[in-house]
Amino acid sequence: MKRQLKTSLNSLFLLACVILLTGVYVYGEEYEILKGMDSARAIFDMRSGDPKSAAVLLGMIQQTFQDENLRTAAEKPEFVVVFIGPSVKLISTNTEGFSSDDKEKIRVIANTISEMSKAGIRLEICLAAAHLFGVDPATVLPEIKQVRNGWVTLIGHQAKGYALVPVY
Secondary structure (H helix, E strand, C coil), X not given: CHHHHHHHHHHHHHHHHHHHHHHHHHHCCCXXXXXCXXXXXXXXXXXXXXXXXXXXXXXXXHHHHHCHHHCECCXXXXXXXXXXXXXXXXHECCCCCCCHHHHHHHHHXXXXXXXXXXXXXXXXXXXXXXXXXXXXXXXXXXXXXXXXXXXXXXXXXXXXXXXXXXXX
């Protein structure tokens, strides 16, 4: 009887620990580092040219934007995503040369970009990279602002206090 009671108590304790840890994971905790922050501004240097990875990474940027921990004085964070390097191929309506699986991920990317734009995330494409990777500017998704040089955008935003987040 004592052994069964001890086993039951141990099981109950383990269950309580799992519930507590799951609650922390699900509901999150306040980030100590964010205390006293008066704004959240970030520029994401998006370079991943792999459709599957890029779809996941853009989804993570979107989730980060929605994270309540980054809201200050009921304001949304200011996010900019700059597509540089091979990532420029993934934001074009021309999907020639991609596999059917990759084309599906590119559709997911296009939907995510549309949602991001509607939420207030600014999106830009480096036209120098687009030229280098053979992307016709006329095929770039309409939500994306075209800039001549994405590095200039990165420099300008960092000079204005935006945190640089590499997305490779």
